[in-house]
Amino acid sequence: MKISKERLLELYETMMKIRKFEERVSGLFAGGHIPGFLHLYVGQEAVAAGVCANLHRDDYITSTHRGHGHCIAKGADVKRMMAELFGKRTGYCKGKGGSMHVVDVNLGILGANGIVGAGMPIAVGAAFSAKAKGTGQVAVAFFGEGATGTGYFHESLNLAAVLKLPAIFVCESNQYAEFTPREKHLPVKTVAERSKAYGIEGYDLNGNNVVEIFEALSAIAAKVREGGGPVIVECFTHRWSGHYEGDPQKYRPAGEAEEWRKKDPILHAEQVLREQYDADITELAGIKDRVEREIDEAERFSMESPLPEGEETLQDVYAS
Numbered sequence: 001m002k003i004s005k006e007r008l009l010e011l012y013e014t015m016m017k018i019r020k021f022e023e024r025v026s027g028l029f030a031g032g033h034i035p036g037f038l039h040l041y042v043g044q045e046a047v048a049a050g051v052c053a054n055l056h057r058d059d060y061i062t063s064t065h066r067g068h069g070h071c072i073a074k075g076a077d078v079k080r081m082m083a084e085l086f087g088k089r090t091g092y093c094k095g096k097g098g099s100m101h102v103v104d105v106n107l108g109i110l111g112a113n114g115i116v117g118a119g120m121p122i123a124v125g126a127a128f129s130a131k132a133k134g135t136g137q138v139a140v141a142f143f144g145e146g147a148t149g150t151g152y153f154h155e156s157l158n159l160a161a162v163l164k165l166p167a168i169f170v171c172e173s174n175q176y177a178e179f180t181p182r183e184k185h186l187p188v189k190t191v192a193e194r195s196k197a198y199g200i201e202g203y204d205l206n207g208n209n210v211v212e213i214f215e216a217l218s219a220i221a222a223k224v225r226e227g228g229g230p231v232i233v234e235c236f237t238h239r240w241s242g243h244y245e246g247d248p249q250k251y252r253p254a255g256e257a258e259e260w261r262k263k264d265p266i267l268h269a270e271q272v273l274r275e276q277y278d279a280d281i282t283e284l285a286g287i288k289d290r291v292e293r294e295i296d297e298a299e300r301f302s303m304e305s306p307l308p309e310g311e312e313t314l315q316d317v318y319a320s
């Protein structure tokens with residue numbers, strides 16, 4: 001389905017919200033306001049935005065340690081997300097989960113996950129429940145190419161294929177697994193070609209082109225929803241920042257970051273909107289301003305929210 005201008009503007013706004021959220025928390029982390037680790041999603045925005053725009057509110061996603069973008073694109077509240085990063089009581093997990101445990105079951109967000117690959121079997125379980133109940137929901141597992149070396153990947157794809165589950169496996173190939181470049185740990189040219197081993201379809205997409213991702217996923221999600229069985233989609237992209245905030249990135253060849261910045265997914269969407277859909281600068285600037293205000297409000301909310309009190313820190317942590 002060719003994307004409409006309204007839909008592309010929505011995707012632009014989602015990508016902008018992810019970008020601004022990440023830039024803001026990067027600064028707040030450097031300023032000592034956020035404890036723990038942060039793995040930023042800057043550069044990969046088109047994937048989360050283009051995929052999630054094809055999902056319904058009650059469809060499921062499972063995310064990763066680099067999960068802010070997925071949660072924002074699935075509709076998470078940026079105030080509660082940022083407060084969670086701050087460790088505040090008003091956060092999604094009352095401040096006890098942090099960046100790698102953002103979850104909102106009401107939006108089908110079954111959780112970010114600090115264990116590489118571990119979201120995949122959870123998505124398979126969710127897809128199994130949708131199929132058993134005949135709800136028409138689909139489950140999307142987001143993961144990086146580093147996760148394709150885990151047992152979770154092979155077991156999840158095999159089971160989803162055998163049971164013909166409504167699951168979409170979205171591999172975000174951002175060219176590194178921690179500090180290891182893709183070609184050092186992946187013996188195949190594309191992850192999508194591994195689909196053959198499971199008897200399912202695989203697609204390669206440009207992970208920096210939100211129009212391509214949205215249009216492809218629109219057809220893929222419809223097919224999966226109708227009972228076509230699982231698919232794997234690989235999106236080639238790049239993370240602009242380090243593996244984690246503070247990573248000195250000595251493993252990066254000179255000039256690499258600059259090359260990828262020329263393929264900025266947000267600038268690309270802006271270009272398409274202006275050249276093919278007659279969007280004007282004020283329309284796009286209005287979106288940027290709206291997003292900036294939302295992020296300002298999330299920061300204010302997070303700063304002003306209280307930390308959990310003594311006894312509270314132990315609640316919801318251990319099963320009774």
Ligand SMILES: Cc1ncc(C[n+]2csc(CCOP(=O)(O)OP(=O)(O)O)c2C)c(N)n1
Binds near residue numbers: 114117143145176
């Ligand atoms: C089971 C497991 N093994 C190792 C780690 C340490 N670790 C954290 S992120 C990461 C690399 C993940 O790479 P990829 O899946 O490509 O995701 P990306 O960071 O590129 O988004 C590793 C090995 C972990 N968290 N969990």
